Amino acid sequence: MTENFSAILPLLIFMAFMVGISIFVRKNQAEKNFLGNYFVGNRELGGFVLAMTTVATYSSVSSFVGGPGMAYQIGFGWIYMAVVQVTAIFLVLGIFGKRVAILARKFNAVTVVDIIRARFNSNFLAAISAFVIVLFFCGTMTAQFVGGAKLFSAVTGYTYETGLILFGLVVVIYTSIGGFRAVALTDTFCALVMMVGIILLLNFVLQAGGGYSAIMESLEINHPEMFEPFSFGKMPWGIYFTQWLLVGICTIALPQSVVRGISYKNTQGLHSAMLIGTVVVGFMNIGINFTGILAHGILPGNPADYGGVDNIIPTTIATVMPKNLVGLAIIGPLAASISTISGLLIVASSAIVKDIYLHYKKNADNKNLKILSVATTAIIGGIVFVIALTPPSLIWLINMFAFGGLETAFFWILIFGLFWKKANKLGAELSMIGGTIIYCVTQATGFKFFDLHQITIGISASLILFLIGCKLGEPTDKKTLQIFFPER
Amino acid sequence: MKKMTDAEKFSLIRREAIFTAFALVGLIIFWLVAGFGTSGSEIKIFHLPLWAIFGTFGVWFFAIFISWLLSHKIFTDMDLGGDDND
Numbered sequence: 001m002t003e004n005f006s007a008i009l010p011l012l013i014f015m016a017f018m019v020g021i022s023i024f025v026r027k028n029q030a031e032k033n034f035l036g037n038y039f040v041g042n043r044e045l046g047g048f049v050l051a052m053t054t055v056a057t058y059s060s061v062s063s064f065v066g067g068p069g070m071a072y073q074i075g076f077g078w079i080y081m082a083v084v085q086v087t088a089i090f091l092v093l094g095i096f097g098k099r100v101a102i103l104a105r106k107f108n109a110v111t112v113v114d115i116i117r118a119r120f121n122s123n124f125l126a127a128i129s130a131f132v133i134v135l136f137f138c139g140t141m142t143a144q145f146v147g148g149a150k151l152f153s154a155v156t157g158y159t160y161e162t163g164l165i166l167f168g169l170v171v172v173i174y175t176s177i178g179g180f181r182a183v184a185l186t187d188t189f190c191a192l193v194m195m196v197g198i199i200l201l202l203n204f205v206l207q208a209g210g211g212y213s214a215i216m217e218s219l220e221i222n223h224p225e226m227f228e229p230f231s232f233g234k235m236p237w238g239i240y241f242t243q244w245l246l247v248g249i250c251t252i253a254l255p256q257s258v259v260r261g262i263s264y265k266n267t268q269g270l271h272s273a274m275l276i277g278t279v280v281v282g283f284m285n286i287g288i289n290f291t292g293i294l295a296h297g298i299l300p301g302n303p304a305d306y307g308g309v310d311n312i313i314p315t316t317i318a319t320v321m322p323k324n325l326v327g328l329a330i331i332g333p334l335a336a337s338i339s340t341i342s343g344l345l346i347v348a349s350s351a352i353v354k355d356i357y358l359h360y361k362k363n364a365d366n367k368n369l370k371i372l373s374v375a376t377t378a379i380i381g382g383i384v385f386v387i388a389l390t391p392p393s394l395i396w397l398i399n400m401f402a403f404g405g406l407e408t409a410f411f412w413i414l415i416f417g418l419f420w421k422k423a424n425k426l427g428a429e430l431s432m433i434g435g436t437i438i439y440c441v442t443q444a445t446g447f448k449f450f451d452l453h454q455i456t457i458g459i460s461a462s463l464i465l466f467l468i469g470c471k472l473g474e475p476t477d478k479k480t481l482q483i484f485f486p487e488r
Numbered sequence: 489m490k491k492m493t494d495a496e497k498f499s500l501i502r503r504e505a506i507f508t509a510f511a512l513v514g515l516i517i518f519w520l521v522a523g524f525g526t527s528g529s530e531i532k533i534f535h536l537p538l539w540a541i542f543g544t545f546g547v548w549f550f551a552i553f554i555s556w557l558l559s560h561k562i563f564t565d566m567d568l569g570g571d572d573n574d
Contacts (some may be wrong), residue, residue: 033532041556060545070514076537076540076543076544078538079540079543079544080523080539080540080544080547083519083543083547083548084519084543084547086515086547086548086551086552087512087515087551089555090508090511090551090554090555090558091508091512093510094504094505094507094508094511094559095505095508098497098501098504098566098568099498099501099505101568102494102497102498102501102568105568105569106566106569121504211536213533213535216534216535217535218534220535226525227525227536227537227540229523229527229539229543239549244516249512263546265566266558266565266568267563267565267566267568268565270559270563271559271560271563271565272559273550273558274555274558274559274563275555275559275560277555278551278552278555279552280552282548282551282552283548286544286545286548350565419505449541485498486494487495
């Protein structure tokens with residue numbers, strides 16, 4: 001494919017706009033409470049922005065590239081499985097939103113780790129939490145960088161490295177400059193662009209495929225398995241079960257989602273965000289995966305004919321979109337990628353600056369703190385950028401590995417920590433360390449139960465270890481319990 | 489907005505979290521019935537089998553209804569405390 005400058009022009013404008021938002025936010029940032037401003041936007045998010053930033057951080061490049069590619073291969077069973085993600089927003093905001101918001105205001109907390117430290121009175125657990133966040137976030141961010149740059153290269157004809165520099169470096173720069181508030185605003189814009197991108201691509205796929213009826217009639221004849229929930233054995237029940245855990249129920253414990261509970265202004269905003277977020281996440285999921293299935297109208301072969309499932313959407317974009325609109329269509333998936341990177345980057349940075357550095361150096365002055373926060377964000381982003389320059393294979397697996405690791409580490413700690421008085425320090429430490437190690441070992445060795453994803457082992461192990469720890473360990477002191485479980 | 493003590497707020501938040509968990513269980517049951525439960529039907533609408541419509545669009549609309557129910561009928565507005573109150 002030849003290089004096509006018109007294909008990257010809209011992307012250049014888009015990225016310049018993102019940087020512009022970030023500079024604007026930085027200039028208008030209040031001088032007082034730098035940390036609160038930089039890491040949680042001073043708790044000023046309204047309902048719409050809260051919904052959009054939560055959805056955008058949650059929806060990654062996998063949702064826009066790997067997912068619809070699988071829908072192309074499997075059929076409607078894939079959408080039936082993917083739609084479980086409609087639970088993600090109302091669950092995390094409904095279960096943790098208010099509790100986390102009130103506790104954060106009590107402790108002046110700006111990170112999830114702040115709350116974990118206060119609940120279990122454990123600096124060790126806080127340090128481990130910060131380490132787990134940085135480790136798994138780096139994995140997820142690498143997957144986003146690689147996925148985005150590969151998509152860019154496949155569609156525009158420019159090199160992988162050009163794509164990485166164009167959108168990868170820019171996202172690191174604008175996140176470093178503007179902090180969480182810039183992330184939230186750019187995420188909102190990204191989510192809107194993703195929706196427009198889906199509509200645009202769907203429209204051109206239908207046009208190029210000869211219309212909805214023609215495509216569907218052809219599918220009914222040539223791919224009857226796509227109209228069956230188990231897709232003639234390609235979608236076993238185990239995938240449905242584990243996806244409910246992996247991208248449904250357990251996503252409530254993802255630190256990048258829970259931290260949104262610290263950042264909103266009032267409960268009216270939270271309530272609106274639950275509704276708006278559910279509408280948006282469902283639209284994106286069904287819209288892009290349905291588009292993946294309809295791509296059969298223009299790509300009649302098998303995924304292997306187009307270089308595998310990850311190449312279905314890039315090939316579709318390159319095939320159906322007019323040359324001058326390719327740039328617009330690619331912004332949608334890249335927006336999914338950059339909004340996830342920015343959301344993770346700011347939380348990873350806060351884990352190092354707030355949860356580790358500041359805990360041991362409480363009297364750091366404001367000026368140094370500003371430089372340190374911006375530098376830490378830039379350095380983490382830079383490290384991931386360098387890793388992505390030599391792309392690891394199996395992006396989808398890296399992403400899912402990191403997702404499962406975070407869920408194993410934080411699910412019971414947050415659920416029990418915030419809703420069960422008997423949850424104690426030993427239980428939390430055993431659960432996080434033991435569960436995460438067991439999860440990683442089963443991933444590394446490929447060990448599975450009943451062919452289910454290792455999240456089932458990780459989450460079960462962390463539950464058992466938590467309960468053992470609670471039985472053997474000291475109960476939490478009364479003062480802490482009175483803060484977390486106040487009595488009349 | 490009614491003035492509440494911390495204990496009242498946390499009790500209410502616990503109740504809301506339990507309702508959210510019930511909503512999740514309801515959605516899982518709906519998802520099972522709407523998809524697998526109707527997969528034996530031969531009916532097609534817009535070239536799509538019934539299970540594919542109910543199991544995708546149906547689940548989405550049901551989730552929107554649940555979110556509306558939780559956020560507008562069950563959840564209560566409250567002061568979040570701190571110096572940036574509602």
